[in-house]
Amino acid sequence: MLVFTVNNAIPTNIEMKRCLSWFAGFLLLTFISTGVFATTTEKIPTEPDSTKKTDVLKPVDQIANLAWFKKLKINGYFQLRYNGAFQTSDELRIDQADKNIEGDPGFSFRRARVKISGFVTDKVYVYVQSDFAGSKVVLKDAYSDLYLNNDKTYRLRFGLSKVPYGFENMQSSSNRLALDRADPTNSAFNGERDMGVTFFWTPTIVKERFNRIKREGLKHSGDYGMFALAVINGQNTSDPDENKYKHIVSRLTYPFEFSNGQLVEVGIQGMIGKYTPFDSKIAEDVKVGENGEEQSWAGDYAFNDRRVGASFVMYPQPFGLQAEYNIGEGPEYDPESNTIKEKPLHGGYIQAMYRAETSHGVFFPFVKWQRYDGGKKFEQDARAYKVNDFDIGMEWQINKAIELVGMYSFMDRKYADSVDGSDEFAGSMLRMQLQFRF
Template identity: 40%
Template structure:
């Protein structure tokens, strides 16, 4: 015989109950009279151990059975009223975690109070790794007396005798400590360090990339301060994660403003709620946004670039703006198509690292000279830039373009001085998104050019870059991506102290696996 909460209600009426928190109540039934007892006796069979349940369903059952219990009989179990009572009891059990007495087959509802979550319960991990293969198959491969080796400041594995390499190995630790505080820490385990003795680079050192906190001023997260080491909001592609970027490397022209994209500082961002939602929806569609750096952002930072100590008392100022427009306002056929446009500006002082250099052209005769500015002192140089960007997200056709102009110091090899000079450059990129064909495919083509300084190299040398890149990204699944491309490069070799020009053709492939 199976018993339910009806049994407990019967006991309540009989005055045989267990108080909350008391031990379980034993229940016995007389084999002849079928009367219930709370203690053993002759001709009595034990039914099981029971606990009291104070819920509406049990009370209702008790009331519907009062007359039958007063008559000394067990309630009828085939009546319509009893059926309704049982259904009520069943609903109560569904709404609560259930405690089961396996000896009697009785399910008793019980509310379980879960402990309050701690801040460390909200810490999350994610990241990605990128394995590259580079092959220079034509052009300037071997540096010589008058032929510098083809090198790229954006990818140190573009060089002689290079095959596989780790481009990035990132692990991100992040989480919302509260509704008003978010933290983010990202190290990279694929950093190379130049051997001071002049030998080959040492590989796979850990380096801090990001370590910041977002302090929200409002619960809807429209206004926030970002403090610590983070990306400097100058340029659109600079802000886009390498995990999401289509081309293998960022364009030199914009990245030269903030090499490695990051610095120590304080930034303020404003992102209205409807723009937050639009960017989230675009990410869910697999469109590669630059992340939420506000439609407006301003900040101050050291200005000496990533993981470099400050060298002057001046800070660099930056202002950022961008806005995504849903083109549906122009035509219903364009609904869902998003065009994002914006402009940025920065101004600050940078103190270069001074050293010596050797020219390929032996007639210059300045080997070993110390590079100084025109006044003869090792001092900081003012850098001023403005930039614009426009991005049409691929649905399926997409377009992306950025350009910047400015003034900064740069090495004049002929006079062995660092002089103030102009800079300009940018890129144009076209892409096409193909979904649901053994994954997602995005073929693309990118052209870039730049004339200006590269400030993190010794003596702040001037560089010239012209490059054409075509490739395709295959998103095999969410966790796995493959990019294959071909590039024709014409670049200044910034790794050689004479800064000679080299050109060549490079085929590259990159396998990226993501972990969430």
């Protein structure tokens, strides 16, 4: 049986001194080097210079008559990381997030994304994104949006896309402060994505507020609708479904704007479906079902897979808070009976942040704490987890193209499966990331 304690996740005096020393050094380095980057923070003009003949705008009908491939744009980003500095344990690992944490310290590409997107007609939008960071090129997104009205407030999405569950899951990794998503909500869907059809409704006033949040650089998650309803396979990213039951996922969120200009977004989300573990992820001697009795739907093992959660985001103007919590049930390995059972799960995270805009760039110091108790259905034997992690760090937006993040992580994790047995590790490390947008 797993026993959960929280002592190891709380920084010791020595660890806290090391962390604060690094944090102070990072701040000192920032201001010492401002002379190097001072010229890179000038704002890029967004309006054309009317005095130049080359900047004369094309007529709207001329743009509309362009060939569809001339309406597409290519952009992306890549993230170079260094993991393992000041590492206190060789056993630290996060299988779901950055697998390069395990092993010796070193450099690695966490992401190398290239996106092609655009409106091919007035009401049809296409989006394709691939990741070149690993040994194989991975298709991350491939979908088309069909807008149902002229105001573009209603749309249907067809294909491989992010599942509308949670705020941080929706948030692009290029915008997120912490280097990894939190386990409690990210454990709902592997890679945050799945194949299916999604309906989005974004009223005009909500669309305007989403655009303002994005324009002011307040770490938004993007426009995934004020209301979203999705029907998806529910299996694993783009893998085919292993049973005939589809997952239903829904999300409702609203960005409130107060009289002082403060923006606060509150949301709820839920999912329901049945999940069948892949045979390749189940050891031969592991039983499936309650009390070792095999459960079967349509000839396959299928577990109830359902969750409900809430999100709260007070955008950093300049101080911000972000928190999410979810509860539910799903498949989880039980080490005592060597069986994958249907078990309850729960967990959440809270993050505090501050936005400081200076002549030398934008700084985002932050702290984040997460706890999770439950299974991860897409890992070996639906591995059982107990997580209690704490992160402290800062993001420096040198300019629109370059960001530097430093984060010190304190990890306290316990897990169990039939291959590695029951294991636990606790420790800390410094992690760095340099991100380039293009």
